Amino acid sequence: MTASEAALAALQPWQQFICNVCGLIYDEAAGDPDSGLPPGTRFADIPDDWACPICGVSKTDFVPFTPPPPRDAHSATHAPKHATRRGVRGTAESSVLIVGAGRAGWQVAEALRKRDATLAITLVSSCNGDVYDKPQLSVAVARGIAVHSLVRESAADAAQRLNLRLLPSTAAVHIDTRTRSLRTSRGPLRWSHLVLAQGAEPALPAALPTSLVWRINDLTSYRALRAALLSRPQHIVLIGAGLVGCELANDLALAGHRITLLDRQSNPLSAHLPAEVGQRLLRAWSDLPIQFVGAVRVSGVERLAGGGLRVNTLGSGYFDADQVIAATGLRTADRLARSAGLAFDAAAGGIQVRAQDGETSVAGIYALGDCAVVDGCASRYIEPIARQAHAIAASITGQSCDVAEAAAETAASVLRVKTSQLPITLTRMGHDAAFGAASGAASGAASEVTSDATSDPAQWHIDRNDDEALHMRSVSASGRLIATLSAGRTQRTRAEMRPAAHDLRAHS
């Protein structure tokens, strides 16, 4: 360094450097006199054998440091007017803790707030908690909904409107029923009533690795998929031709992607509906780039050297693709239920709850939505959630629950398969309790309507089958009408539709 360069360097403002390990700040202005560095020692001039005076690491473990700007005040986001406080010993504070910010979680919060303006409510969500309609995820393209428009209300806005405390991006880990607390990744939370609205997660067969296969069960994963599909039309292998798989295939094909739809069964939708429907759907898809391959058993997915993916099967060769999506059903994680000792129905894949009010086997803990099982039947549909939320809110607030009122809204329940090329409507008769449909078909599995495992087996009859529409009805051996079905653009007349239908899955 020349004398003039040195003189120039001396004019530079003093710099600070921070130790990456312990956070000690070396200030050139102050030096480190204890280690023989007088004030004004430039960092560059510190000898290499100098050690951090706090933790002893070397000079190379320091980086330049700029002090953060001063902060006026800590802005408390999502702070409720009545934060949950640790209760005085022996007094059970009245606070409701809701796990899950999907439709079920938000609906319970709405129902509770409607009944009690001051109740302390905390909502814990593994995602950011934004309010959206999950059924839209498989029809967004057909309905022209942009990805950014799927959010109906931001989580922060909804939390403020309902005056509740929201903990977003928080993992619920363990329920302690003795202390009535929920352990989370943001610390333990106390509750007087706990509502599990945790939903169900994709049940991915072991052959499908999570790092290679998409599962579309929430807005976050859907956004990521759409982003991955943005660049160009792609070839997508979709595994599972159930309700969601068929809707997604239909929608992504409309978006210009080429779809290969695989299923273990010979026809689409055959787990839920008679074979005639699936066959009709395939004909309706003839104008779309959808290839259905039935009776296929997937054995694995691998990444090819070129970057693409290969789906291997048992005896049916392989299918190469740009993206692989699995729509192979849902199951509820049993972690929370297990930790609390809640009765869990492993076969149905959910937490057992009482039909009239959604209470689990442990008093004060409720469950609803995708994670709840009533009478051995899980409900993975939107329609019952509002009724369930009302029943739970009534039970928690100790008010009467007008189940009749809640149930009367839908004397029958309707399931719509929103495949735009062939809309399908399944109408099932009868509702009794808030959480289920005790008479005839249970509200959950549509397969119940074709089941012959009951003492009064049902059978499908064709009422109409022409170019316009397919109309069918399911009638029990004793002659009781269990369900009606129509597929095609020509829907049944109002009289035929008896009773009036409500859209189960899309609240749009």
Add this chain to the structure above:
Amino acid sequence: MDMTDLQTAPHPASGAEAEMLGAVRDIANGALRVAAEATDRGIYPRDLLQRLGTAGAFSAHLGPGAEAGDYASAIHAMAAVSRVCGASGFMVWCQQVCGLYLQQSGNAALTGPVLAAHASGERLGGTGMSNPMKTYAGIETMLLRATPVPGGYLVNGTLPWVSHIGSDHYAGVLAAVDEPTGESTREIMFLLRCDAPGVALRPCPSFSAMEGTNTWAIRCTDVFIGGDALMADPARPFIGRIRGAFVLLQTGFGLGVAQGAIDSMWQVEPQLGHVNRYLDDRPDDLQAELDALTARIETLAANPFSAERDHLIDVLDARAHASELALRAAQSALLHAGARGYLISSEVQRRVRESHFVAIVTPAVKHLRKEIARLSTAETPA
């Protein structure tokens, strides 16, 4: 409020394990209790630790070959020591976990007489895993660097705050390998002997507690590491395999500190119970919570090498719970004891400082929660 159960925490162990725990509790309640204050202030209790080793406190978790031993008993032994002296309890963990590294290394040069001398307490050593664990969690960068040379590596760098080491000790540590190409894609794990050429121990500034834990910064200057010292190369799969057991063992430290605090509350109950009943976190409440947590940990200890994601989340959460409970119990014990607990000679305020260490030592509460959140997030295609 039964004072008789103070000394006899129930544990289902039988036979040799029960005998070991009995011997450990005898040492803890005798000489270790006398030495606790000095250990807190900076005297390393070498003789006591070796007596604990002779009693079997360092070998319970080590099964034959690479098999898991009785992790619950190892945790109970650590808890029994921590109940009396947190610093000593922490060093039991250091010694136990270093034994775990040696056992799992599969290196015959380490699993033979070296492991045997370690398991018995004849030789002592610790662990310098704080920095690597935090590096893997994306919080820090690797401080030790290894350069390949014929027959091994040359290691350079400074590792701060390594506990339970000394001139005739050693520690299991990691270094990032710097390839001649300039790339660094893997780490090695090895036994760093403190008396090896090029190793210098530098004193650390005083901590608020735990001063007798022989905690130093290790500076390495061209330290040669040969095959006889290698524990894992590459280190990541090894760390992935032992991580659950590493964290699970550590719970004994928090359980013991919490139990010691509860003991202190009961001790003042006859005189101060009439006013202490106005406090939160009463000893019976805390004891019930501690017992439930202990039972949860015993269940996890039956399968310490499980690679299940749910198991790991439970282990991390149990460790976090032990920290939170130790903090609450120590704080409450101070409120229960009042001024007598605030005396500089009182174990009650010492335990407050120990509980702080339980909560900040790697993995700290914040690290545990961050990792639980990460593990709980579903993986999606890139």
